[in-house]
Amino acid sequence: MSLLAETHDTVDHLRLADEHAAHNYAPLPVVIADGDGAWVTDVAGRRYLDCLAAYSAVNFGHRNERIMAAARTQLDRVTLVSRAFAHDQFGPFCAELAALVGKDMVLPMNTGAEAVESAIKVARKWGYQVKGVPDGQATIVVAGGNFHGRTTTVISFSDDPEARDGFGPYTPGFRTVPYGDATALAEAIDDTTVAVLLEPVQGEAGVIVPPPGYLQAVRDLCTRHDALFVADEIQSGLARTGRTLACEHFGVVPDVVLLGKALGGGVVPVSAVVADADVLGVLGPGQHGSTFGGNPLACAVGRAVVGLLATGEYQERAHQLGEHLGDGLAGLVGRGVTTVRRLGLWAGVDIDPALGTGRDVCERLLAHGVLAKDTHGATLRLAPPLVVERDELDLAVRALGTALDELTTAR
Incomplete structure (x- = not known):
C-alpha cells in the first residue's frame, strides 16, 4: 500500500x-x-x-500474554451465564481479589461508573440498615474536582461544567467540599453522613496528590462519625502508583475500595466494589444486579490480573x-x-x-x-x-x- x-x-x-x-x-x-x-x-x-x-x-x-491466554481459554469454554447461575470462575475471582485488597467480599460490576453507582447504593443501604439514618435522608460527602464517571447520579456532584451542564435535574444527597481541606470536610459531616467518597489521587483533575495528613484525617473523621470511607481507586489502583492501592502510600485503609480499568486487563470492562461483610452484607437478592457483572470471561481475565499483581x-x-x-x-x-x-x-x-x-x-x-x-x-x-x-x-x-x-x- x-x-x-x-x-x-x-x-x-x-x-x-x-x-x-x-x-x-x-x-x-x-x-x-x-x-x-x-x-x-x-x-x-x-x-x-x-x-x-x-x-x-x-x-x-x-x-499481555498471560491475560490474553486467560481470555482465549475462557472464550473456548463459556463467556456468559448471567448471575442467575454460578460458574467456576466467579468464586475464585471474588476470593482472590478480596485477598489482594485485604477485604472479605467483592461485588463485581462492569464499568468504573457502575462501581461508583453501586457503592453509592451500598453506602445508603448501610446507612439506613446499620447506622440508623432516617430513610431518605442519607448524605455523601465528595471532593471538588472529582471525576467518578458520567452517569446522571455521578454528574450531580461533579463541578466540571462539560460533564454536568445541560443534564439536569440532578440527584440530591451529596455535599461537595474542597479536595485536601480536612477542616471543610469535618464541617460537612453530620449525623446523616453515610460515606465520604473521593479519589486518593485525583486523576482527571491532573494527577492531584493529596497534601500531607489529608487522607489520614479523612480516615479519622469517618471513624469518628461512623461513616464509610469510600476510595475510588479505579484509575489509581492496581499498581499505577507503585503500590497495589494508592491509599497504601498514605497509611490509610478505606472501608470500601472501588476498582476498574486495569482490572479488565485491557480486554473486557471489569469493575468491583470491595469491602468487608459488614458493609457489602447489607445487600440481599434482587436489591442490586448486573447481567454481565462477574461473567465468566470477565472473571477469568480478572483472575489473571490479580495473579500478575500478587508477585509485586x-x-x-x-x-x-x-x-x-x-x-x-x-x-x-x-x-x-x-x-x-x-x-x-x-x-x-x-x-x-x-x-x-x-x-x-x-x-x-x-x-x-x-x-x-x-x-x-x-x-x-x-x-x-x-x-x-x-x-x-x-x-x-x-x-x-x-x-x-x-x-x-x-x-
Whole structure:
C-alpha cells in the first residue's frame, strides 16, 4: 500500500467516525489498528509510544500474554451465564481479589461508573440498615474536582461544567467540599453522613496528590462519625502508583475500595466494589444486579490480573520507573513546564499557558510518535503501561521537550 493510500485510509476512518458516531469525544487524529506492550500502530503502519494506557486500563500492556491466554481459554469454554447461575470462575475471582485488597467480599460490576453507582447504593443501604439514618435522608460527602464517571447520579456532584451542564435535574444527597481541606470536610459531616467518597489521587483533575495528613484525617473523621470511607481507586489502583492501592502510600485503609480499568486487563470492562461483610452484607437478592457483572470471561481475565499483581513485580516497576520519569520531567520545568506532580508511573504536567494548551502539546507529541492526553486545558497526563522500559520513557521526555521547543519557536 502506498503512503498516499495509507493517508486516505486514515482520513476515511476518521470521516466515518465523524459522520456516524456521537461526538462525545474529540480524539487526536490517529486511527489505531494494532498494539503490543507499550506500543500501538495506526492504519498507516506508524508506531506510537502509548503514554495514556487507556486511562490505566492497559496497565499491563497491550496484548499481555498471560491475560490474553486467560481470555482465549475462557472464550473456548463459556463467556456468559448471567448471575442467575454460578460458574467456576466467579468464586475464585471474588476470593482472590478480596485477598489482594485485604477485604472479605467483592461485588463485581462492569464499568468504573457502575462501581461508583453501586457503592453509592451500598453506602445508603448501610446507612439506613446499620447506622440508623432516617430513610431518605442519607448524605455523601465528595471532593471538588472529582471525576467518578458520567452517569446522571455521578454528574450531580461533579463541578466540571462539560460533564454536568445541560443534564439536569440532578440527584440530591451529596455535599461537595474542597479536595485536601480536612477542616471543610469535618464541617460537612453530620449525623446523616453515610460515606465520604473521593479519589486518593485525583486523576482527571491532573494527577492531584493529596497534601500531607489529608487522607489520614479523612480516615479519622469517618471513624469518628461512623461513616464509610469510600476510595475510588479505579484509575489509581492496581499498581499505577507503585503500590497495589494508592491509599497504601498514605497509611490509610478505606472501608470500601472501588476498582476498574486495569482490572479488565485491557480486554473486557471489569469493575468491583470491595469491602468487608459488614458493609457489602447489607445487600440481599434482587436489591442490586448486573447481567454481565462477574461473567465468566470477565472473571477469568480478572483472575489473571490479580495473579500478575500478587508477585509485586508491577508495583515495583511502577515505583522505579516512576522515579526515572520524574527525573526526566523535572528537567523540563522552566522550559515550558510550570509544575510536575507524580506518584508512581503517573504524572500530571502543567504547561505554561503562554505556549499553548495541553491539546496543542498532545498534537505535537503525536507528530513525534508519542500518545498522551490533555485535561483541564493546560495539563498533560502521562500514564504509560507498566511494561514500558526506561529508554522508552526517555524517548517520551525527549519528544515532550521537542514539542515544547517547537511551541516556543512558533510563538
